[in-house]
Amino acid sequence: MTAIAAPAPEAPSAPRWAHLRRILKSTPVNVLLVAVGLLWLVPTVGLLVTSFRPAADYFASGWWQAIAHPAVLTVENYRNILHTGGIGDALITTVLITVPATLLVVLIASLGAYALVFLRWPGRDWVFVLLVALMVVPLQMALIPVATLYGHLGLYGTIPGVVLYHVAFGLPFAIFLMRNFYSGIPKDLLEAARIDGANEWMMFRRIVLPLGMPALASLAIFQFLWVWNDLLVALSFLGAYPHPPLTVNIFNKLSEFGTSIDVISTASFISMIIPLVVFFAFQRYFVRGVLAGAVK
Amino acid sequence: MATVPVAAVEPLARPAPDVATGGPGRGRFRNSIAVGLFMGPAAIVLGAIVVYPTVDTIIRSFFDKSGNTFVGTNNYRTLFGTTEMLIAIRNNAIWVIVFPFLVTFAGLVFAVLTERIRWATAFKTVVFMPMAISLFATGVIWRIVYETDPHRGVINSAVGTIVDAVHPPGLYALPNIKPISGLAAQPDGSMLSNNTVQPGGTLKLGLTGILPENIPPGAQDAHAPSGASGGVSGAVWRNFSPGGQIGVIGNGEKGLPGMHLTLLRDGNGSVASTTSVADGSFRFNDVSSGSYRVSVDSSNFRTPFGGTNWLGIQSLTPTSGLGSTARSLLTIPLVDISEIIAMLWIWSGFAMVVIGAGLAALNREVLEAAKVDGANEWQTFRKITLPLLRPVLIVVFITMIINVLKIFDIILGLVPDSSQHEANVIALQMWHLYSRFDYGLSSAVAVVLFVLVVPVIFFNIRRIRG
Numbered sequence: 001m002t003a004i005a006a007p008a009p010e011a012p013s014a015p016r017w018a019h020l021r022r023i024l025k026s027t028p029v030n031v032l033l034v035a036v037g038l039l040w041l042v043p044t045v046g047l048l049v050t051s052f053r054p055a056a057d058y059f060a061s062g063w064w065q066a067i068a069h070p071a072v073l074t075v076e077n078y079r080n081i082l083h084t085g086g087i088g089d090a091l092i093t094t095v096l097i098t099v100p101a102t103l104l105v106v107l108i109a110s111l112g113a114y115a116l117v118f119l120r121w122p123g124r125d126w127v128f129v130l131l132v133a134l135m136v137v138p139l140q141m142a143l144i145p146v147a148t149l150y151g152h153l154g155l156y157g158t159i160p161g162v163v164l165y166h167v168a169f170g171l172p173f174a175i176f177l178m179r180n181f182y183s184g185i186p187k188d189l190l191e192a193a194r195i196d197g198a199n200e201w202m203m204f205r206r207i208v209l210p211l212g213m214p215a216l217a218s219l220a221i222f223q224f225l226w227v228w229n230d231l232l233v234a235l236s237f238l239g240a241y242p243h244p245p246l247t248v249n250i251f252n253k254l255s256e257f258g259t260s261i262d263v264i265s266t267a268s269f270i271s272m273i274i275p276l277v278v279f280f281a282f283q284r285y286f287v288r289g290v291l292a293g294a295v296k
Numbered sequence: 297m298a299t300v301p302v303a304a305v306e307p308l309a310r311p312a313p314d315v316a317t318g319g320p321g322r323g324r325f326r327n328s329i330a331v332g333l334f335m336g337p338a339a340i341v342l343g344a345i346v347v348y349p350t351v352d353t354i355i356r357s358f359f360d361k362s363g364n365t366f367v368g369t370n371n372y373r374t375l376f377g378t379t380e381m382l383i384a385i386r387n388n389a390i391w392v393i394v395f396p397f398l399v400t401f402a403g404l405v406f407a408v409l410t411e412r413i414r415w416a417t418a419f420k421t422v423v424f425m426p427m428a429i430s431l432f433a434t435g436v437i438w439r440i441v442y443e444t445d446p447h448r449g450v451i452n453s454a455v456g457t458i459v460d461a462v463h464p465p466g467l468y469a470l471p472n473i474k475p476i477s478g479l480a481a482q483p484d485g486s487m488l489s490n491n492t493v494q495p496g497g498t499l500k501l502g503l504t505g506i507l508p509e510n511i512p513p514g515a516q517d518a519h520a521p522s523g524a525s526g527g528v529s530g531a532v533w534r535n536f537s538p539g540g541q542i543g544v545i546g547n548g549e550k551g552l553p554g555m556h557l558t559l560l561r562d563g564n565g566s567v568a569s570t571t572s573v574a575d576g577s578f579r580f581n582d583v584s585s586g587s588y589r590v591s592v593d594s595s596n597f598r599t600p601f602g603g604t605n606w607l608g609i610q611s612l613t614p615t616s617g618l619g620s621t622a623r624s625l626l627t628i629p630l631v632d633i634s635e636i637i638a639m640l641w642i643w644s645g646f647a648m649v650v651i652g653a654g655l656a657a658l659n660r661e662v663l664e665a666a667k668v669d670g671a672n673e674w675q676t677f678r679k680i681t682l683p684l685l686r687p688v689l690i691v692v693f694i695t696m697i698i699n700v701l702k703i704f705d706i707i708l709g710l711v712p713d714s715s716q717h718e719a720n721v722i723a724l725q726m727w728h729l730y731s732r733f734d735y736g737l738s739s740a741v742a743v744v745l746f747v748l749v750v751p752v753i754f755f756n757i758r759r760i761r762g
Contacts, residue, residue, distance in 0.1 A: 026412055026413065029409050029412050029413060030413055032409065033406075033409055033410070033413055033419055036406070036419075036423070037418075037419050037422045037423070040422050040423050040425075040426075040641065041422060042441070042450060043437045043438060043440075043441050043641060044425070044426075044429075044437060046437065046440050046441060046450060047433075047436065047437045047440060050440055058448065059448070060447075061447055061448075062447055062448055062449075062450065062453055063440070063448075063450075064450060064453075107337075108337045108338050108341065109338065111333075111334045111335070111337060111338065112334060112335050112337070112338035112339075114334050115330070115331050115334035115335040116335075119327060119330055119331050119334065120327070121327065121328065121331045127335070129757055129761065132753075132756050132757050132760050132761075133753045133756075133757060134342065134346055134347070135756065136698050136749050136752050136753055136756065137346060137350060137746065137749070138701070138702050138723065138742070138745050138746060138749060139702070140702070140723055140726045140727070140741075140742045140745055141346075141349065141350045141353050141742050141743075141745070141746050142345060142346055142349035142350060142353065143349075143353075143726075143727075143730055143738075143742070144349075144352075144353060144356060144730060144735050144738060144739055144742075145348070145349035145352035145353055145356070146345055146349050149344070149349070164341070164345060165345060167341055167345075168341045168342060168344070168345030168346050169345070169346065171338055171341060171342055171346075172342070172346075175338060200330040200333075200334070201330075201333075204334070225427075225428055228430070229429070229430030229431065229432070229433075230430075231430065231431070231432045231704070231705040231708065231709075232704055232705065232723075232727065235727075236727070236730065236731075239731075247430055247432050247433075247705075250432065250433070250436065251432065251708060251709075254436070254708075254709070261440070264436055265436065265440065268433045268436040268437070271430065271433055272428075272429050272430070272433050275428040275429060275430070276425070276428055276429070278428065279425060279427070279428035280421075283421065283424075286427075286428075287424070287649055290427070290646060290649060290650065291649065291650060291653050
């Protein structure tokens with residue numbers, strides 16, 4: 001009998017115990033992940049702090065020592081590079097490449113995906129298979145023939161040429177993503193519109209495009225970051241361009257003998273600002289795009 | 297809608313082909329115009345910039361540099377005969393073997409652990425953030441992380457702190473310090489007295505090559521040692537002064553305090569150890585009779601940790617005695633590992649997010665049922681969660697293989713010129729040949745890259761079509 005009575009007084013304290021146990025159990029995980037999180041921040045913070053230190057300081061002591069004495073930090077590097085480094089022009093070139101390449105991919109892909117989902121035509125499935133195949137074709141595969149082609153068309157060494165290349169290699173993934181999304185749009189909606197006499201363009205414009213906005217946002221962010229951060233295409237087609245984009249600008253600085261770390265770190269950080277802003281502002285859409293296109 | 301995680305997890309639902317297109321004749325004609333208008337732009341761009349050039353590159357790979365003369369498989373033979381290409385293939389192989397596994401593992405661990413914390417969103421943001429940064433800028437970032445000088449590179453600073461704590465650097469870690477009187481340098485870095493000594497005897501051990509500012513603060517003038525019965529005593533001092541003589545403790549010559557000394561019985565190993573005091577004098581007490589030497593320990597001269605050259609080409613595998621081809625294929629340069637760590641920094645977030653979405657999509661009831669049946673957490677994870685996650689893990693793994701095959705920018709950003717040769721990869725080799733206008737060879741390299749991704753293409757098609 002006492003055996004049964006015994007648990008009764010303990011009952012109220014059981015939740016407290018469970019709570020304590022849970023805290024004790026989760027402490028190592030929390031500590032570990034805090035450590036990992038800090039570890040993950042170190043490299044970026046290192047670059048950021050370095051970009052605010054005079055070059056002489058870089059050779060004298062570690063950037064982490066500067067954190068303790070914020071007074072030694074200066075915006076001098078940024079002022080210098082904005083005046084002399086051609087960074088302003090590079091930034092403009094990067095924007096001139098990235099914005100059209102993003103808009104065009106979004107437009108062309110949403111059109112193409114419409115044809116794949118809402119129009120019936122022979123070979124539709126095969127085109128889709130081809131797109132899936134094209135998604136992983138390396139950029140390198142087309143460099144030489146396209147360079148030759150651009151030579152004939154007068155596009156070599158021009159911004160439109162680079163834009164076109166990015167559009168082309170962005171499309172397979174973009175159409176894949178949009179098709180995936182459009183497939184979830186109820187067909188009844190379009191059916192009703194068709195009965196009301198809407199043509200394909202009107203249905204695309206009035207129904208599918210507005211409904212597809214979340215996916216378009218994911219796609220746009222993905223493409224934006226991809227093009228902004230590209231080095232290979234820009235280097236291959238715009239290597240000799242007077243105002244090369246940011247990545248090429250920094251690459252050239254790094255290759256020049258004796259460019260010091262204050263210039264490199266500052267330029268690198270400038271190139272990262274907009275991608276980071278885009279990332280933090282639209283992280284949700286970015287994650288969606290990543291998940292949808294885990295195959296790219 | 298937009299159940300986007302599903303795309304990564306399951307084959308896609310096929311669009312239902314139920315949209316009426318009207319009857320034959322006029323309707324069909326209008327439909328084909330619509331297809332042309334909607335699909336046309338994509339078809340033209342893809343055809344001109346991706347499909348046709350891909351075919352053209354394959355054809356060009358069988359032609360010479362200028363593209364005019366057919367050379368058969370010569371380009372491929374040349375390619376696989378060059379060290380550059382062998383190194384590139386070796387490095388890509390290292391990447392493919394090591395990297396997808398590490399990323400998937402890290403992603404799995406992070407995804408599972410973040411389910412247990414309240415601030416998962418913050419953690420995911422931090423780990424995922426590098427995805428927004430260009431691979432090239434990542435290279436620059438990690439150059440700073442990997443700086444060899446421990447005063448500049450955060451990794452070497454951390455390693456140095458540990459190394460110097462385990463093996464503290466000596467008080468006399470000076471580049472030019474050397475024995476000058478009564479001592480001789482030994483191969484192990486220590487110094488040994490030239491003379492033997494009996495209990496009651498003394499030794500004078502003179503060193504030089506010490507700048508005045510390197511004499512430890514508090515050092516006092518040395519003076520000639522006096523014997524002590526039953527003990528061995530002596531002086532260790534800076535045998536240098538204007539007008540001083542070798543082997544004579546001159547006026548104002550400083551003793552060297554804090555010097556670790558060992559008493560060695562002749563031919564019989566160490567007997568006792570001591571440390572010199574402010575005037576450089578030392579004494580071993582209660583020494584039994586016999587003949588002894590005194591050694592100035594190598595730890596006195598041990599230099600602090602000087603930093604590892606993480607971006608250097610020193611091999612992690614033994615390569616001595618190998619021919620040049622075998623060496624190219626079997627070397628694992630340290631710089632590869634350092635690059636892989638930098639890439640882990642970028643891609644772990646991706647793996648974490650994708651695997652996390654897979655975890656969130658798991659059927660909770662199955663996991664609960666396992667718990668009710670008495671399975672502990674590890675068993676549940678091992679026997680239920682992991683098998684259910686398999687498709688997602690495979691997606692991450694495959695994605696990483698493609699990534700790693702195409703790896704390019706980070707090498708240019710991270711690896712200094714002196715190591716570029718050993719860090720070469722296929723995509724970089726293609727670009728090098730391209731910029732040298734060697735279009736035949738360059739195309740052949742591109743084709744090698746393409747052939748390597750072809751299995752992935754088939755895998756994706758099978759997966760996506762279900």
